[in-house]
Amino acid sequence: MFKKVLGQSIEKAAPAPSSVNPALVESAGNVLHAVAEQLLQARGELSVFGSRLNRSLQREDWPLATRTLLDLVETSAELSTRVTPARHEAADHLLSRQAHSAVSDASAAAWKGSVSALLETGIPALLPADAAIAEQVRQAARQVEKSGLDETGEALERIHAFVTSCNGHGASIDARQALLLDVLRQLTANVAVLSEQASWAHGQVANIESLLAGPLSVDLLQAAIENLKDVAQRQGDIRKDRDSTRDSVEHMLQAFLSNLDTVASATSQYHARIGDYAEQLASVLTAEQLQPILAGVRRDTAAVEVQARTAREQVSAARSELHEAQARVRALEAKLEEMSELAREDPLTKSLNRRGMMEALGREMNRSKRYRIPLCIALLDIDNFKQLNDRLGHQAGDNALVHLVTVIKATLRQMDVIARFGGEEFLLLLPSTSLDDAMLAVTRIQRELTRSIFMHEHQRVLVTFSAGAALVDGNESQDGLIQRVDAALYRAKREGKNRVVAADCAAAELAA
Numbered sequence: 105m106f107k108k109v110l111g112q113s114i115e116k117a118a119p120a121p122s123s124v125n126p127a128l129v130e131s132a133g134n135v136l137h138a139v140a141e142q143l144l145q146a147r148g149e150l151s152v153f154g155s156r157l158n159r160s161l162q163r164e165d166w167p168l169a170t171r172t173l174l175d176l177v178e179t180s181a182e183l184s185t186r187v188t189p190a191r192h193e194a195a196d197h198l199l200s201r202q203a204h205s206a207v208s209d210a211s212a213a214a215w216k217g218s219v220s221a222l223l224e225t226g227i228p229a230l231l232p233a234d235a236a237i238a239e240q241v242r243q244a245a246r247q248v249e250k251s252g253l254d255e256t257g258e259a260l261e262r263i264h265a266f267v268t269s270c271n272g273h274g275a276s277i278d279a280r281q282a283l284l285l286d287v288l289r290q291l292t293a294n295v296a297v298l299s300e301q302a303s304w305a306h307g308q309v310a311n312i313e314s315l316l317a318g319p320l321s322v323d324l325l326q327a328a329i330e331n332l333k334d335v336a337q338r339q340g341d342i343r344k345d346r347d348s349t350r351d352s353v354e355h356m357l358q359a360f361l362s363n364l365d366t367v368a369s370a371t372s373q374y375h376a377r378i379g380d381y382a383e384q385l386a387s388v389l390t391a392e393q394l395q396p397i398l399a400g401v402r403r404d405t406a407a408v409e410v411q412a413r414t415a416r417e418q419v420s421a422a423r424s425e426l427h428e429a430q431a432r433v434r435a436l437e438a439k440l441e442e443m444s445e446l447a448r449e450d451p452l453t454k455s456l457n458r459r460g461m462m463e464a465l466g467r468e469m470n471r472s473k474r475y476r477i478p479l480c481i482a483l484l485d486i487d488n489f490k491q492l493n494d495r496l497g498h499q500a501g502d503n504a505l506v507h508l509v510t511v512i513k514a515t516l517r518q519m520d521v522i523a524r525f526g527g528e529e530f531l532l533l534l535p536s537t538s539l540d541d542a543m544l545a546v547t548r549i550q551r552e553l554t555r556s557i558f559m560h561e562h563q564r565v566l567v568t569f570s571a572g573a574a575l576v577d578g579n580e581s582q583d584g585l586i587q588r589v590d591a592a593l594y595r596a597k598r599e600g601k602n603r604v605v606a607a608d609c610a611a612a613e614l615a616a
């Protein structure tokens with residue numbers, strides 16, 4: 105169109121066309137004037153084009169007008185590439201500001217939601233015992249929920265007030281917890297005194313004491329509660345049994361006493377009758393008169409003899425019943441003590457656990473020292489147990505441990521103690537035993553283990569162990585003793601396993 109409008113002028117410079125409409129040229133000139141006016145009003149580079157264009161129109165210098173317009177087009181194109189990035193940057197900035205403000209609005213709303221949920225449900229759940237603080241928190245939650253993003257002032261004040269009361273509350277919870285623990289400690293210390301026999305509560309007390317000594321955890325507390333419940337229930341059953349045995353002894357004694365009464369009154373009647381017979385004898389003159397008196401004496405004496413015999417029999421029966429009942433009560437009481445030991449029992453093998461073992465060792469060492477009786481210990485370690493586990497599985501390994509303990513229990517005496525020292529290690533306490541006898545006892549277990557072989561899925565599995573044995577020296581510490589027996593066990597392993605080695609005596613260890 106522009107070319108069309110200016111066709112004639114351009115062609116003026118070049119060969120002129122023959123038919124040019126003058127009205128069209130005029131109106132094109134008007135348009136160009138208007139453009140020049142606009143350009144003059146523009147600032148910067150564009151106004152230069154306005155004056156150039158004006159000049160060319162005044163002079164009717166069409167080639168100049170044409171160049172001016174072409175330059176203008178070029179410059180405009182250049183300007184637009186120069187301006188656009190800046191404009192894009194500004195637009196980007198604007199967009200990103202809008203996006204950012206959208207994001208920050210969204211995250212502020214999310215924060216608000218979280219804070220409100222924390223206040224509404226989270227914190228009251230932690231403060232179930234304090235209704236006042238819980239209500240205060242809920243109010244703050246509602247305030248946060250209600251407030252706009254820009255008006256959280258009051259909510260923040262409420263939260264601040266709540267945090268302040270929380271600090272006080274937390275301190276008071278800590279203080280209460282410390283007091284409760286103290287009460288529990290006092291109670292534990294007194295349980296032994298409160299219980300009928302201190303030894304019946306010994307294990308439970310040790311259990312709670314070790315619990316209080318370490319950091320508390322929900323798992324540990326639950327395990328301790330289960331253990332105590334179990335022991336309490338079993339002790340309750342045994343105690344009932346023991347009490348009913350005691351009751352029956354009491355009834356038996358009462359029956360016996362009332363029998364004695366009968367015998368006593370029969371005997372005194374007999375004496376009175378004999379007195380009568382004696383008086384009658386004094387006035388007897390003839391043999392006929394004597395006859396009935398003697399018959400009476402014989403009859404009464406026979407009757408009293410039967411009663412005496414019955415009483416004798418009853419006494420002896422009562423005596424043996426009493427002995428039986430006493431033995432039963434003793435056995436039940438021993439079981440009560442044993443139940444207490446449960447708190448110190450290894451759950452897999454039912455032998456003592458390490459803590460129980462250390463207590464038993466201390467007890468036996470004291471006894472040995474006080475009564476000057478020998479005490480031996482032996483430390484056993486199953487040979488190639490890892491291989492067994494790897495070959496047959498962990499469960500088979502567990503069963504092998506149980507099997508070993510069963511064999512040991514069947515082989516040793518009642519008074520001997522067996523404890524699980526660690527994974528596949530066991531410690532034996534052999535009171536009143538010389539070192540030679542201890543070595544023999546351990547060898548006997550080894551022999552027995554090859555006889556009552558461990559079966560796994562109908563497969564015979566040979567389980568052997570190595571052991572160290574030591575005679576306890578009255579002057580050494582538990583740790584020193586364990587080190588000695590452990591060194592002997594190590595030698596047994598090194599010398600080829602499946603054997604027992606005597607530990608050096610304590611003095612030799614000290615000298616070494």
Ligand SMILES: Nc1nc2c(ncn2[C@@H]2O[C@H](COP(=O)(O)OP(=O)(O)OP(=O)(O)O)[C@@H](O)[C@H]2O)c(=O)[nH]1
Nearest residue numbers: 485486487488489490491493498499501502527528
């Ligand atoms: N099944 C089972 N395995 C256990 C238990 N406690 C420990 N173990 C495993 O016993 C294995 C002992 O391995 P090691 O200490 O190498 O002893 P070892 O294989 O008997 O070798 P030696 O003592 O030299 O004869 C380890 O693999 C433990 O995982 C348990 O309660 N059950």
